[in-house]
Amino acid sequence: MQKITRYIPTFLLALALSVAVWILAITAEDPAEVRAYPYPVSIEIIGQDPSFLLTNEPAKTLTINLRAPRSIWTNLLTDKSSVRAVVDLSGMSAGPHTVPVQIQIAQRPVEIVSYSPSNVDVKLEPLSNRSLPITLVVRGDPAVGFRADTPEMNKTSTIVSGPESTVKRVQVVRAVLDQSQAHEDIEQTVTLQALDNNDLPVSGVTLNPDRVQITEKIIQRGGYRNVVVKVETTGILANGYRLTNISAYPPSVTVFSTDPKIVDSLPGYVETIPINLAGLKEDKDMRISLNLPPGVSIVGDQTVNVQVGVSTIDSSVTLNGMRVEIIGVGQGLQAKPSPEFVDVIISGPIPLLDNLLASDVHVYVDMTDDLAGTYQRKPQVEVRIPDLKLQSIIPGSIQITLESKITTLTPTIPNGKGPE
Structure with a gap:
């Protein structure tokens, strides 16, 4: 037994060395890296008593530096939900508080090196509700010859809710009806206004209801x-x-x-x-x-x-038998259109059509750069009177044959004598 006991320190040392060697091997294959987490981390507020309201604007995000093996960093960057920042307001009463931010990381192993901010300032205030009557203000006058009856609202009061100090600032809830130049009955939905002692709007409160329906009869005077x-x-x-x-x-x-x-x-x-x-x-x-x-x-x-x-008044007129001019025919070529004549329908104002002449319309086909051969082409129409336009051309296309010009040779008579 003594011999076994004598070897325990040696065994423990060997175990420690083997563990160290294993850790070094793992570290060499998957080294730890310190990096700034590249995504902003939202700061979540939890545990807030529903009878209190948060009346300031604490920091919404934080930045954080982490140390983790390279393989863990891959998981951290893939799963953005693995890093959370939480501010717990559980049990806190009204007033200002400085609350530490708690970092929660789902991946392991990860070491938190630093983060900012580490604390957030919050201000809690009791939630208050207060009922106030709705004051109706009427502006403007109806159109001449009309008078307005007493306007009516479908609601006479509203509940003002919000932080206690802000609710106390509200002194009047107002509905404004504009009846300027009205000459028929009015039925309007008007948004309510929460105002302070200086007649200035109070923000940060809610009204329920936040609008009212106003009806008012507009009556025509006698005469x-x-x-x-x-x-x-x-x-x-x-x-x-x-x-x-x-x-x-x-x-x-x-x-x-x-x-x-x-x-x-x-x-x-x-x-x-x-x-x-x-x-x-x-x-x-x-x-x-x-x-x-x-x-x-x-x-x-x-x-x-x-x-x-x-x-x-627009109408149309048909010009029958308009000759198609072939332009751009190459040197040494001649063009044979089929058909040579087309009917052109021109539309536009009648006074202009009444004065339209055939010479005011030019029908042509441009064969520039075309070689000998047979082509199907749509004639172009130029109308020289503004505001008149081509309605259609009949037929819509014609056949054009380009061919070499035929030169007729005169026979040469020897000695200047003709045939006997």
Whole structure:
């Protein structure tokens, strides 16, 4: 037994040496490396009491340096979720706190060399709720000849929620209704505003509800009435032109009479003084008076703007038997088109078509750089009158044969004598 005991130190030393040799071998094959983790690590807040709110902006990410074998680094870079940074607020009360950041690494073995920040500052404040009435503010006036009834809201109060100190700053919750120039009933959804003593918006709070539905009746006063403007015209446009648009702005006006019966008897519209369209060939913009019954006047501007849109009537004309000119034929070649003549259909405004001559249209085929042979080509058409365009050509393509020119030789008669 004593002999065995005597060899224990030697055995332990041999074991330690073998372990050291094994570690050195492993390290040599998979050396440890110190690197900066290349991805920002988000700082997670956990354990926060739901009755408190975080009222400051602590750091959201940190940087970290790690020591790990090369093989572990491969795993770290592949799995970004293996490195976490956590700030635990469990059990913390209201007030400012400096909380250490806890690093959690799923891979092993990894040594944390350094990280920044190592602590974060947080400020917790009790969550507060407060009910406040909604104050309605009405701005502007309805259109002339109208009056507004008392507006109504579908909600009269709201709950203000947020950090206690911020909720205390809210002194009024306001809804603003703009009724400027209104001439019909109003139904609007209005977003509520949380304001402090200085009438400035308070941020960092939520309102429930955060908007209200407001309805308000707009009533026309006696003697006033809204009527449509009807544009009256005389004469006809120039030949070959058509009317594309005729409109008045504003499309309706408010009229007034000291005798409400006169206004009520109107047919729902008033006519303009007739506009003469005779010979008109282009758009026109003009101010026109209204033809009002006696005792009736317009509220506001006494004229309306009338826009008249005019365009040409498009048609088409067919030019039959137009010769096809062959251009660009190489030296020593001659061209034989088949067919030699085509029909061309030209479209455009009628006044221009009425003056169109065959000489205004050039039909050709360009054979530049083409060698002897037979080709199928689409004729090109040049229309020399602007605003007229080619509609179609019949046939759409022709055959062109390029061939050598044939030279006719005159026989030579010996001694200048002709045949006997």
